[in-house]
Amino acid sequence: MAKYIGPKSKIARRFGEPIFGADKVLSRRNFPPGQHGNNRRRKQSEYAVMLAEKQKAKYTYGVLERQFRILFEKAAKADGITGEVLLQLLECRLDNVVFRLGLAPTRAAARQLVGHRHIVVDGKVVNIPSYSVKAGQVIGVREKSKSLEVIGDALAGFNHSKYPWIEWDENQKAGKFLHRPDRADIPESIKEQLIVELYSKN
Template identity: 65%
Template sequence: MARYTGPKTKIARKFGEAIFGDDKSFEKRNYPPGQHGNNRRRGKKSEYAIQLMEKQKAKYTYGILERQFRNMFEKATRATGITGEVLLQLCESRLDNVVYRMGISPSRSGARQLVSHRHITVNGELVNIPSYQLNPGDVVGVREKSKSLEAILNSLSNSSATYEWITWNNETKLGTYVSVPGRVQIPENINEQFIVELYSK
């Protein structure tokens, strides 16, 4: 199973925002990494550099590697609607992302682990594929044997975010992926138009 396992704070500093969630190290040094720290004067970025950075930010945010991301872009191109918006909707519809949005895990990498370790069900069936694409109306839940897992209980008790396109019942540990989110409902700070321009070259 391919995934990014390198230093996360360094990547967050590169983009200038905590894309992996709360990070004390990032708060201490929220400037780009490198030998010269904050003193190095960086010239104006080229159009290509800006587009590439936006694509990398999206990939790291959702925990998707290049080939898979490219396939998702091609799928978004074939779909009806605005390509960039559809691409983000496909990222948001991934099972690991929805598990994270429901508050079952405090991070996407943690959600990915819960899915691959067979703690999550979709419509009552065990699914261990983090990239599984959900459809509106799908019911995501915690497997019966895993409902008492400390990591899940802690995450749910600390979760306060709510999304209009997802419902969650804390008693039954079941949630519904109600609808595909609109662009305004996706809180990620990603300029999807730059990604479309990069791939369209």
């Protein structure tokens, strides 16, 4: 399973946002990495700005280039605004849904839970992080995994009401994926139109 394993704080500093979750390094050094990071004033080209936005989306959702392009092509063929559909498809990924349910503190941790067969979809184990969750499906924790400390710690104090497209059942430790989220409800600060413009140039 391919994934980014490089220095996450360095990437977060490049974008000036905690795209991998809470980051102590970013809070102390909120400027680009490198020898001249704090004094960099060079104006970026239009293409560089669009490319950076795509990179930010890829790192945020933990998707590599080939997967991202496939999702973009799927979004381009679908009804609706391409950029918004792209973000919706990213939100439908199983690892992202597990993260949104509060079962893991980060998407990387959610991807690990899925890969290690701790997550079930409609009662059946699914260990593919890129699995696309459909409306009405129920995502939960495998029965023998419910006592995992990492899951209990992640759920402690988690506010499930902040994601209106997911319905949480505390007793079952599971959530129903009600529908694809509206763009206004997706909290990530991604300018998806720049990504669309970038692919239109290629």
